[in-house]
Amino acid sequence: MILQVKNLVKQYKHHDGLINALDDISIDVKRGSFVTVTGPSGSGKSTLLLSLFGLIRPTSGTIFFNNRIITGATDLELANIRQEHVGFILQNFALIPYLTTVQNVMIPLALKKVDGDEQLERATEVLKFVGLANRINHLPRELSTGQQQRVAIARALVHNPSVILADEPTGNLDPALSLEILDFLSKINQTKGITVILVTHSPVAAEYGNYKIHLRDGRLAG
Amino acid sequence: MNVFKIVWLELLNRKSQFISGILSITLGIAVIVAIQSISTVSRENVARKLDNLGANILVLPQGASIDDYYTSDIDAPTIPGEYVERILNSTLKGVDNMSPKLTRRVKVGENTIVLTGILPKSEIASKPLWQGIGLIGTEVKTACAPAAPQESLKYLDERLQRKVVDTLQKNECLLGYQAAKRLNLKEKETLSVLNTELTVVRILPETGTVDDDRVFAHLTTVQAMTGIPDQISAIEIMGCCHAISEGLLSKLRNILPDTRITTINQIVSTQIETNRLMNKVSLVFLIIIFFVGSVSMGNFMWANVNERRKEIGILRMMGASKKIIYQLFIYKSIVLGVVGGIAGFVLGTLAGVFLGPFLADMAVRPVYLYLLWSLLLSVIIGIAGAVIPASMAAKIDPHTNLQEA
Numbered sequence: 351m352i353l354q355v356k357n358l359v360k361q362y363k364h365h366d367g368l369i370n371a372l373d374d375i376s377i378d379v380k381r382g383s384f385v386t387v388t389g390p391s392g393s394g395k396s397t398l399l400l401s402l403f404g405l406i407r408p409t410s411g412t413i414f415f416n417n418r419i420i421t422g423a424t425d426l427e428l429a430n431i432r433q434e435h436v437g438f439i440l441q442n443f444a445l446i447p448y449l450t451t452v453q454n455v456m457i458p459l460a461l462k463k464v465d466g467d468e469q470l471e472r473a474t475e476v477l478k479f480v481g482l483a484n485r486i487n488h489l490p491r492e493l494s495t496g497q498q499q500r501v502a503i504a505r506a507l508v509h510n511p512s513v514i515l516a517d518e519p520t521g522n523l524d525p526a527l528s529l530e531i532l533d534f535l536s537k538i539n540q541t542k543g544i545t546v547i548l549v550t551h552s553p554v555a556a557e558y559g560n561y562k563i564h565l566r567d568g569r570l571a572g
Numbered sequence: 573m574n575v576f577k578i579v580w581l582e583l584l585n586r587k588s589q590f591i592s593g594i595l596s597i598t599l600g601i602a603v604i605v606a607i608q609s610i611s612t613v614s615r616e617n618v619a620r621k622l623d624n625l626g627a628n629i630l631v632l633p634q635g636a637s638i639d640d641y642y643t644s645d646i647d648a649p650t651i652p653g654e655y656v657e658r659i660l661n662s663t664l665k666g667v668d669n670m671s672p673k674l675t676r677r678v679k680v681g682e683n684t685i686v687l688t689g690i691l692p693k694s695e696i697a698s699k700p701l702w703q704g705i706g707l708i709g710t711e712v713k714t715a716c717a718p719a720a721p722q723e724s725l726k727y728l729d730e731r732l733q734r735k736v737v738d739t740l741q742k743n744e745c746l747l748g749y750q751a752a753k754r755l756n757l758k759e760k761e762t763l764s765v766l767n768t769e770l771t772v773v774r775i776l777p778e779t780g781t782v783d784d785d786r787v788f789a790h791l792t793t794v795q796a797m798t799g800i801p802d803q804i805s806a807i808e809i810m811g812c813c814h815a816i817s818e819g820l821l822s823k824l825r826n827i828l829p830d831t832r833i834t835t836i837n838q839i840v841s842t843q844i845e846t847n848r849l850m851n852k853v854s855l856v857f858l859i860i861i862f863f864v865g866s867v868s869m870g871n872f873m874w875a876n877v878n879e880r881r882k883e884i885g886i887l888r889m890m891g892a893s894k895k896i897i898y899q900l901f902i903y904k905s906i907v908l909g910v911v912g913g914i915a916g917f918v919l920g921t922l923a924g925v926f927l928g929p930f931l932a933d934m935a936v937r938p939v940y941l942y943l944l945w946s947l948l949l950s951v952i953i954g955i956a957g958a959v960i961p962a963s964m965a966a967k968i969d970p971h972t973n974l975q976e977a
């Protein structure tokens with residue numbers, strides 16, 4: 351198991367009262383699997399995804415990553431785990447607007463203090479993989495939405511993570527582009543053996559999963 | 573790529589923001605640099621004046637004013653000439669050079685001139701005791717005045733004049749430029765004054781000072797002519813600065829009764845006062861600029877942090893620690909500080925160079941040392957303003973800011 355979640359609870363404190371965004375979630379994720387998380391809006395999908403590696407601190411419960419408990423880890427330890435093992439892809443692409451394609455992709459390597467030449471080499475290589483070799487000096491606003499999401503995929507991939515977490519990566523894309531992105535994720539999963547956890551509300555996307563999780567009101571639903 | 577490069581790319585991409593971020597620091601530093609450049613030149617001017625005057629201590633009779641020193645009336649008070657020997661025979665240290673003078677305002681026909689008795693070098697040579705001290709004539713530099721660039725100042729004529737003084741005979745005189753004009757005399761002609769005939773050996777170049785109206789003659793001659801033998805109206809002393817600050821003046825007062833002893837510093841004190849005032853203004857500005865600069869930098873950084881919430885979230889998502897986020901904003905403030913400081917130095921120096929001649933009637937040069945101080949100040953201001961916003965940035969919750977479109 352690459353990831354085990356036991357009795358995960360996340361409550362948001364709001365002045366209207368407590369919100370149980372996640373209510374006693376337990377899941378086991380096998381290494382190399384393609385997990386899809388579906389559920390209605392507000393069911394807690396994003397909260398679950400971002401809780402896994404500490405971007406949201408869960409209220410209670412335990413998370414094991416590579417058989418190590420990471421729920422009590424410090425901010426720095428969690429940051430280092432994300433830096434080393436995790437790639438994120440978000441619906442809004444989360445690119446830095448004043449950095450070029452290749453600069454955006456190099457950030458994870460820069461954070462790891464990888465040598466400059468190697469950064470460029472590896473970033474160029476993954477950009478080739480997502481078909482953007484001829485767009486490396488473009489700014490995000492000079493790219494189409496589909497291209498922007500491919501930059502985000504390249505960035506999630508460049509440091510050879512063991513897990514990629516994608517939160518509705520096709521939410522802003524038309525069906526044809528969505529399929530293209532989903533095919534990339536599937537290719538990454540199959541050829542590189544990277545575990546993918548994909549949050550989606552598209553039934554088509556959900557079909558890609560070999561482990562399907564459905565959430566309703568913060569609980570697992572059959 | 574280094575993560576800190578992100579800061580540069582952001583700033584270069586948002587140039588108007590960049591400029592508004594450094595504006596208050598730049599203007600503040602510019603004001604200080606401008607004031608300081610002007611007052612540096614002014615300080616140098618004072619030093620040069622001291623240097624060219626030669627003497628920096630004046631011994632005057634009690635009750636005499638500085639004006640008397642320049643234009644003594646016939647009954648102006650005097651002091652015994654023997655005071656010179658008294659100083660020489662004392663154990664006082666720091667008296668490098670002395671020159672006794674007797675000054676009297678006298679009439680030559682219709683004209684009033686200032687007759688000044690001085691001691692030529694040949695006279696000094698006859699007194700072995702004085703020789704070692706090199707009384708007059710040798711080109712002396714004040715011990716404390718910084719070596720000013722030797723520009724051809726009018727004051728230098730005074731040294732020229734001293735050279736002639738070296739060999740002045742008892743029946744000779746030197747004429748100031750205006751005096752010569754008014755008396756209508758040329759070199760080698762004879763001046764008749766107080767029943768004495770004096771040969772004009774030289775007409776001194778115009779200096780624009782009271783010296784232009786003077787007639788210089790041998791001290792003993794002037795004493796005899798005016799009927800006040802053995803009396804002098806002033807002793808100019810070249811004193812060493814350290815000695816002056818260690819109380820040379822009061823020691824002199826002890827051995828020279830009924831005298832008024834002042835330093836040239838007091839004579840050029842208006843200029844020194846102005847410099848002091850400028851320094852005070854600078855200091856006040858410094859304090860104001862520190863606070864205003866820090867607050868405005870803080871304000872800028874605060875806005876910047878809020879604007880960059882999403883990027884902070886993105887970086888944290890990719891594994892940047894809180895510490896890195898903090899460092900990025902501190903680094904940004906250092907960049908703004910350095911750029912703001914350099915711009916402020918350049919602006920202030922230009923202002924000094926262009927405004928100096930109008931405001932202070934002085935040619936102002938760039939003082940490159942201020943670049944260092946500008947940088948130091950602006951970087952400190954930058955960091956001081958950024959500390960709080962940077963730690964806020966580090967605490968920003970990554971996930972709520974990540975989801976924004």
Ligand SMILES: Nc1ncnc2c1ncn2[C@@H]1O[C@H](COP(=O)(O)OP(=O)(O)OP(=O)(O)O)[C@@H](O)[C@H]1O
Pocket residue numbers: 362363364369370371389390391392393394395396397398551972
């Ligand atoms: N910062 C927050 N403060 C308070 N409540 C929150 C916060 N973030 C999310 N919630 C609440 O938690 C619940 C789960 O939100 P979450 O974003 O995980 O849903 P989601 O399944 O991702 O929905 P969507 O499909 O619309 O993205 C929602 O009811 C939401 O209102």
Ligand SMILES: [Mg+2]
Pocket residue numbers: 395396397517
């Ligand atoms: Mg969501």
